[in-house]
Amino acid sequence: MKKGRVVIISAPSGAGKSTIVRHLLDKGLNLEFSVSATTRAPRGREKNGVEYYFLSLQDFREKVGEGYFIEWEEVYSGQLYGTPKSEIERIWSRGSHVLFDVDVRGGINLKKIFGNDAVSLFIMPPSIGELKKRLLKRGTDLPEQIKMRIAKAEEEMKLSPEFDHTVINDMLYKAEQEVYDIVKSFIDR
Numbered sequence: 166m167k168k169g170r171v172v173i174i175s176a177p178s179g180a181g182k183s184t185i186v187r188h189l190l191d192k193g194l195n196l197e198f199s200v201s202a203t204t205r206a207p208r209g210r211e212k213n214g215v216e217y218y219f220l221s222l223q224d225f226r227e228k229v230g231e232g233y234f235i236e237w238e239e240v241y242s243g244q245l246y247g248t249p250k251s252e253i254e255r256i257w258s259r260g261s262h263v264l265f266d267v268d269v270r271g272g273i274n275l276k277k278i279f280g281n282d283a284v285s286l287f288i289m290p291p292s293i294g295e296l297k298k299r300l301l302k303r304g305t306d307l308p309e310q311i312k313m314r315i316a317k318a319e320e321e322m323k324l325s326p327e328f329d330h331t332v333i334n335d336m337l338y339k340a341e342q343e344v345y346d347i348v349k350s351f352i353d354r
C-alpha cells in the first residue's frame with residue numbers, strides 16, 4: 166500500500182476547528198476524515214461510523230488492551246477518544262490523505278509518530294474572551310462544561326509552539342484560506 170500524507174488539526178474547543186475542517190474537506194485536496202472512537206454519547210444527528218465510532222467504556226478499554234489505537238486520550242474527565250490504526254490503512258489504501266481532528270495532546274503525539282509525512286496545525290482563538298463568546302453562542306455545552314473547556318484552553322494554548330503552524334481564527338474566511346494554503350503546499354511538496 167502506498168503511504169499518503171497526514172494532516173493534523175488541533176485546537177482548544179470552540180476555536181473553530183470543526184468549521185475549518187468541514188471547509189477543508191470540501192476543497193478537493195483528496196483528504197479523508199479519520200473517524201475516531203469515543204465513549205461520549207452521540208450529539209444531535211451524529212451517526213455511528215460517520216462522526217465517531219461510539220463505544221462503551223468497557224469496549225474502549227478492551228480495544229486499548231488489544232493495541233487497536235495508534236493514540237488515545239482522556240480528553241475530558243471520563244470521556245475517552247482514540248484513533249484506530251485501521252482508519253489510516255483504510256484511507257491510504259484508497260489513495261487518499263488522512264485528516265486527523267484530534268485534541269492538542271493527540272495532535273502532538275501523532276506528529277511525533279508520522280514525522281515528515283505529517284503537517285500539524287494549531288487553530289488559535291483571537292482571545293480567551295472571544296473563545297468564551299463562541300462557546301456560548303454555539304449553545305451545545307452546559308455552563309460548567311464551558312468553564313472546564315476554557316480552563317483547558319488556557320493550558321492548550323501554551324502548547325501551540327509544538328505545532329508546525331499556528332493559524333489565528335479571527336476572520337473565519339482568512340483562517341480558512343490560510344489553512345488551505347498550508348495544506349495544499351504540503352500535499353504538493
Ligand code: ADP
Nearest residue numbers: 178179180181182183184299303334335336337
Ligand atoms: P471547535 O470545533 O473548535 O470546537 P466550532 O467549529 O464548533 O469549534 O466553532 C465554535 C463556534 O464558533 C461555532 O458556533 C462557529 O460557528 C463559531 N465560529 C467559528 N469560527 C468563527 C469566527 N472566525 N468568528 C466567529 N465565530 C466563529
Ligand code: 5GP
Nearest residue numbers: 201202237238240246247248266267268271
Ligand atoms: P467533541 O466531543 O467535541 O467531538 O471532541 C472533543 C475533542 O476530542 C476535540 O478536541 C476533538 O478533536 C478530540 N478528539 C476527537 N477524536 C480524537 C482522537 O481520536 N484522539 C484524540 N486525542 N482526541 C480526539
